[in-house]
Amino acid sequence: MKYVDEYRDPELARGLAAEIRSLVTPGEVVRVMEICGGHTHAIYRHGLEELLPPEVELVHGPGCPVCVIPMGRVDDAIAIAETEGVTLATFGDMLRVPGGRGSLLEANARGADVRMVYSPLDALELARQEPERHVCFFAIGFETTAPATAVTLLRARAARVPNFSVFCNHVLIEPPLRAILETPGLRVDAFVGPGHVSSVIGTDAYRFIPEEYGRPIVVSAFEPVDLLQSIAMLLRQRVDGRCEVENQYTRVVRREGNARALAAIAETMEAREDFEWRGLGPLPRSALRIRDELAAVDAERLFALPGARIEDPKACRCGEVLTGQLKPWECGVFGTACTPERPLGTCMVSSEGACAAFFSYGRLRLPREARVGA
Amino acid sequence: MPEPRRRRPVLRDERITLAHGAGGKATRDLVEALFAEELDNEALAPLGDSAVVPSVAGRLAVTTDSYVVRPLEFPGGDIGELAVYGTVNDLAVAGARPLWLSAGFVLEEGLPVARLRGLVASMADAARRAGVAVAAGDTKVVERGKADGLYVTTSGVGALEHDLALGPEQVRPGDRVLLSGTLADHGMAVMIARGDLRLEGDVVSDTAPVHELTAALLRLGDAVRWMRDPTRGGLATALAELASQSGLAVRVREAALLVRPAVRAACEILGIDPLYVANEGKLVAVVDAGAAADALALLRADPLGADAAEIGTVESEPPGLVLLDTTLGGSRIVDVLVGDPLPRIC
Numbered sequence: 001m002k003y004v005d006e007y008r009d010p011e012l013a014r015g016l017a018a019e020i021r022s023l024v025t026p027g028e029v030v031r032v033m034e035i036c037g038g039h040t041h042a043i044y045r046h047g048l049e050e051l052l053p054p055e056v057e058l059v060h061g062p063g064c065p066v067c068v069i070p071m072g073r074v075d076d077a078i079a080i081a082e083t084e085g086v087t088l089a090t091f092g093d094m095l096r097v098p099g100g101r102g103s104l105l106e107a108n109a110r111g112a113d114v115r116m117v118y119s120p121l122d123a124l125e126l127a128r129q130e131p132e133r134h135v136c137f138f139a140i141g142f143e144t145t146a147p148a149t150a151v152t153l154l155r156a157r158a159a160r161v162p163n164f165s166v167f168c169n170h171v172l173i174e175p176p177l178r179a180i181l182e183t184p185g186l187r188v189d190a191f192v193g194p195g196h197v198s199s200v201i202g203t204d205a206y207r208f209i210p211e212e213y214g215r216p217i218v219v220s221a222f223e224p225v226d227l228l229q230s231i232a233m234l235l236r237q238r239v240d241g242r243c244e245v246e247n248q249y250t251r252v253v254r255r256e257g258n259a260r261a262l263a264a265i266a267e268t269m270e271a272r273e274d275f276e277w278r279g280l281g282p283l284p285r286s287a288l289r290i291r292d293e294l295a296a297v298d299a300e301r302l303f304a305l306p307g308a309r310i311e312d313p314k315a316c317r318c319g320e321v322l323t324g325q326l327k328p329w330e331c332g333v334f335g336t337a338c339t340p341e342r343p344l345g346t347c348m349v350s351s352e353g354a355c356a357a358f359f360s361y362g363r364l365r366l367p368r369e370a371r372v373g374a
Numbered sequence: 375m376p377e378p379r380r381r382r383p384v385l386r387d388e389r390i391t392l393a394h395g396a397g398g399k400a401t402r403d404l405v406e407a408l409f410a411e412e413l414d415n416e417a418l419a420p421l422g423d424s425a426v427v428p429s430v431a432g433r434l435a436v437t438t439d440s441y442v443v444r445p446l447e448f449p450g451g452d453i454g455e456l457a458v459y460g461t462v463n464d465l466a467v468a469g470a471r472p473l474w475l476s477a478g479f480v481l482e483e484g485l486p487v488a489r490l491r492g493l494v495a496s497m498a499d500a501a502r503r504a505g506v507a508v509a510a511g512d513t514k515v516v517e518r519g520k521a522d523g524l525y526v527t528t529s530g531v532g533a534l535e536h537d538l539a540l541g542p543e544q545v546r547p548g549d550r551v552l553l554s555g556t557l558a559d560h561g562m563a564v565m566i567a568r569g570d571l572r573l574e575g576d577v578v579s580d581t582a583p584v585h586e587l588t589a590a591l592l593r594l595g596d597a598v599r600w601m602r603d604p605t606r607g608g609l610a611t612a613l614a615e616l617a618s619q620s621g622l623a624v625r626v627r628e629a630a631l632l633v634r635p636a637v638r639a640a641c642e643i644l645g646i647d648p649l650y651v652a653n654e655g656k657l658v659a660v661v662d663a664g665a666a667a668d669a670l671a672l673l674r675a676d677p678l679g680a681d682a683a684e685i686g687t688v689e690s691e692p693p694g695l696v697l698l699d700t701t702l703g704g705s706r707i708v709d710v711l712v713g714d715p716l717p718r719i720c
Contacts, residue, residue, distance in 0.1 A: 001638055013702045045647070047704020118571060118644075224702050340709075361706040 007223030008046070016228035017051040023235035024055035030238065031057045031187055032231060033324050035177065036194035037064030037352025038222050044361035046224040056231060059187065059324035060354035062176045062280065063194050065141040066093045067322065067346040067353045070276040071310040073169055074099025077138045080167060080303050081112035087130070088167075089123035090138035092116045093350045098343060100310040104138075120145075120152035120166070127156075127164035134163045136299045139170055144196040146170040146288060147261035150268040153290065156297055167299035168290050170269065173197050174205065175286030176277060180323050181213040188324050190234040192227065193219035195249045200265075202257025203247045210243045221249040268294055276309060278346050279319030318345035321354050328355040335359055383407040390485040395515025408487070409511055412494040413501070417474065417509035425509035427474055430533045435470035437461060438529040444522050446493060448567035450559070450579030453526060454497035456654060459583045460605070461530040462504040466585035467601040467657065469540045469592060470532030475501065476510035477528045482521040493524065504583040506530070536592060542619035544599040550666040551624060551686040554587055554657040554679040555580070556632045557609055561651035562640045573643065575636045582655030587679050590672040591657075597665035602658050607711040610649040612658055613686075613696045614710040624696045626686035626708065649698075650711050660688060 006012075024030065034040055040060045043049060049058060062068060074097055081088035081104060088104070095105045095116060108114040113133070117123050120137045127135035139149045149166060156164045173194065180188070193206055198219045209217045216237045220230035230248040237243060247253055268291060275287030290298040299305075312318060315333045320326035328334050328347065338344035340356045347355035383406035393400040410421060417425040441457040458475065465472040477497070481490065501508050508528075559580040566573050584603055591598050600620075604612040609631075617624045633641070633648045641648045655678065661669045666684055673679030696708040 001635055001642070004638075004642060008702060010702050017703075044706055045700075046702045047698075047700045047706045048702070050704040051702070122570070360709045363707060 004223070007221070007225045009225060012225050013051060013228055016225065016232055019232045020056060020228065020235060021053045023232060023239055024053055026055065029055050029057050030235065031059050031189045031324070032192060032234060033059040033061045033180075033188040033190075034192040034220075034227070035061040035063040035173070036192075036197070037067070037350065038196065039192055039194070039220065039227060040064070040354055040357050041352045042222050042224060042227060044357040047361075048224055048227060049362070051228065052231070056235075060321070060328075060357070061324060062180065062277075062322040063142070063173070063197075064347070064350050064352040064354070065145070065171065066097055066350040067318070068171060068176070068277050068279065069094070069097060069140055069169060069346065070278045071099045071312070072276065072306070072308045074104070075101050075308060075310065076305040077104060077167060078102075078107045078112065079306055080136050080138075080299055081107050081114050083303060085132075086134045086136060087113040087115060087126065088136050088138055089115045089117045089126055091118070091140065093352075094138060094140055096343070097346055097349050100308065120149045121155070124152050124156055124161060124164055127161050131163055134165065136165045136167055136303075138167045142171055142173050142194070142197045143200045143265070144194075146265050146269065147200060147258070150261075150264035153268045153294055153297060154264065157294060165297045165299040165302050166290060168269065168288060170288040171275065171277070172271070172286055172288065173201065174208070175283040176280055177209065179280050179283055181209070181215070183323050183325065185325075188215065190215055190238070191217040192230050192234070193217045193245075195219060195221050195253065198247075198249065198253045198257070200258050200261045203245050203253060203255050205257070206245045210245060214243060216243045216246070218246045218248050219253055221252065267291075278312065279322040281319075313344050316345035318347045318355075321345075321347050328358040329363070331355070335363065385487060387487055389487060390481045390483060390490065390515055392483055392515050392517070394481065395513060401513065404513060405511075408491055409494060409513070412491065412498045413508045413511070414498070415507040415509065417507050418511070425474070425476075427509060430473070433534040435465050435468040435532040435534060436529070437464040437468070438527065439464060440525065440527040442522070442525050443564060445564075445567055446489070446523050448564050448579055449577065450563055451581035451654070452493055452496050453524060454493035454495070455500040455581055457526040457528045458497050458500035458504060458506070458508075459581055459654060461528040462506060462583045462585055463603040463654075465530045465532035466583070466588040467603050468532070468534075469536065469538060469588065469601070470534050471589065472504055472506045472530055472532040472585055474509040474531045475506050475528050477508050477526055478512045479514070480521055480525040481513060481515045482523050483515055483518040485523050490524065500583070504585060538592065538596055538598065540598065540600055542600055542616055545616065545620045545622060545660050545688055546599070546662075547622060547688055547690040548663050549599055549660045549688040550663050550684050551613070551626065551688065552659045552661060552666065552669055552673065553609065553631070553683055553685045554584065554673055555681040556634050556637070557653060557656070558633055558637050558641060558648035558651035560654040561608070562637045565644075566640060571644070573640060575640055577634070577636050577640060580653055580655040582678055584655060584657045584678065586676055587657045587673055590676060591659055591661070591669055593672065594661065594665045594669055597662035597669070598659065599662070600660040603653070604656055604658050605652050605654060608648070608650040608652060609658060610647070610696070610708045611711050614708060616660070617696045618694045620688075621693050623689040623692050623694070624686055625689055626696065626698050628698050628701045630683050630685040632681055632683065649708060
């Protein structure tokens with residue numbers, strides 16, 4: 001298949017793996033964090049770690065948008081879904097995320113009307129098709145998905161759709177990265193930067209990482225050959241004594257990002273004072289809310305939400321996994337009390353979550369005595 | 375030659391009403407003028423409370439399956455055909471020759487009679503192709519809005535005409551895994567046909583009976599260890615169950631798996647792994663290594679198995695797991711499906 005096969009070429013992959021081996025110093029481990037859940041998934045799906053020398057250790061970062069939504073916000077979404085006459089529409093990944101009162105899928109089984117959509121525009125269309133119901137879109141995601149929500153908000157306003165709203169949970173990529181970079185005893189030497197987010201915000205948005213924190217970053221596409229090339233570029237920077245932002249995903253990502261997408265976000269949303277991140281706690285100005293001008297479609301103003309802060313289960317160490325402090329299998333409940341079937345923490349919910357990806361695809365690589373479910 | 379009927383029943387209604395499920399004249403007209411006429415066979419013809427069929431020597435296989443696919447018609451098939459082949463395939467992979475089916479229909483009030491007739495006719499065609507007779511049936515009607523047009527449950531009986539034991543406990547390290555063709559056609563065809571994705575593509579369901587493929591493999595005798603039709607949960611789930619039930623490892627080569635370009639493109643766009651998508655006309659089998667070449671030749675001799683390939687090997691380590699050697703040179707675990715990315719596909 002064109003535009004896919006080129007980036008999964010075994011020959012190219014072997015060449016890049018050899019280049020990576022030539023760029024490491026034997027015995028000197030370089031810890032590379034891939035920020036994006038899509039990268040984590042691709043690494044496991046293609047078994048990329050087996051192509052890397054032991055000196056390159058991959059750390060899976062916080063970029064799974066489903067994984068960072070706190071349980072209290074899931075409960076708020078359930079409260080909306082349980083309101084008489086209301087349909088809650090959201091992405092499939094969000095349906096199984098446990099809140100304090102179970103998941104949206106369980107709420108649906110109890111009688112709430114929860115539907116899966118592939119785009120916020122589909123939710124708006126649903127509102128048009130079912131004018132007797134109110135359709136609320138549970139919006140999640142980084143700057144990647146925010147433009148689609150922004151466009152939907154603008155279209156809903158322009159078309160005066162009266163029975164549509166958005167429960168906005170969009171988050172920003174920079175605050176959690178700063179939180180990770182400021183973690184005492186940081187175990188990350190270099191970053192593979194997210195591809196889709198960067199297509200919106202551009203590569204310049206990451207300059208603070210080399211400039212303020214002295215870590216290199218390469219923005220990467222999602223195919224295995226892309227990821228290997230990005231890792232090689234990071235190692236090349238170290239060998240050359242450089243520390244900067246580089247762009248491997250040149251076929252999509254621009255230095256300055258996508259001005260129209262950014263403008264749509266700015267027109268419809270603004271930064272919140274602070275937002276609670278699952279595993280990371282509250283981070284100032286780390287998420288977006290709907291602007292006052294669009295109050296009529298803002299579910300947070302239309303519905304009485306519980307807005308409770310719910311502690312993560314004590315045994316769950318998602319926070320440390322998200323910041324790269326802990327490997328998934330080092331968590332006490334990994335694979336026992338917490339499995340993809342019955343997730344305790346959010347890292348186990350989405351296939352992009354570090355724990356779920358590792359559980360589903362990678363647990364064989366554990367030392368035998370540490371293996372679970374095998 | 376069937377005897378000519380005394381009185382040719384007529385069904386004048388354009389749509390199914392609650393009266394068709396009430397057990398009175400309307401029900402009789404529906405049964406006689408639609409079901410019996412379309413499904414026309416000797417066992418069904420008396421329309422008694424039970425169909426009476428000849429006895430069969432040896433072991434029998436019995437199975438049942440319900441079909442709730444939405445939409446009722448999709449490229450490459452429809453619910454009628456699916457309800458026959460799905461159950462026929464469950465019998466076939468148990469090593470049985472499918473003989474009789476029974477069919478229970480739950481109809482939604484308002485279903486156009488012509489549409490129902492089309493689906494039942496397609497069921498009859500499928501039964502002929504699979505060499506089975508729909509010997510018994512039942513119809514109920516529920517209020518509008520209580521069903522998506524039509525649900526069908528078919529039960530099947532088949533005869534095991536051999537003494538072979540098939541099952542995960544027969545599988546040995548060194549055995550070979552064979553697959554009869556491409557992956558993920560059915561699941562993606564239905565997904566696209568639903569239209570909620572606004573995705574278009576030349577993707578056609580693989581709905582077909584695999585009984586001739588299984589019959590061909592059975593000629594190899596006890597070199598055949600295990601057979602499955604990888605439906606819901608896809609090939610991944612079928613093999614993961616084999617690994618866990620046998621306590622052995624299954625190692626699959628990604629490069630040996632065939633996925634049609636349009637299906638693969640749809641999977642890529644939706645982020646769905648074709649390994650987990652349902653098939654409705656495929657056979658996955660484990661055979662003794664020494665018989666693998668013969669088994670492949672037998673499968674490929676049938677048009678349905680033209681793309682058959684050896685896709686992997688059974689190994690002793692690591693017990694209970696399926697490993698995929700990726701095209702890229704890495705490897706990963708293939709786990710059972712959690713959750714359901716594609717609901718109501720069969």
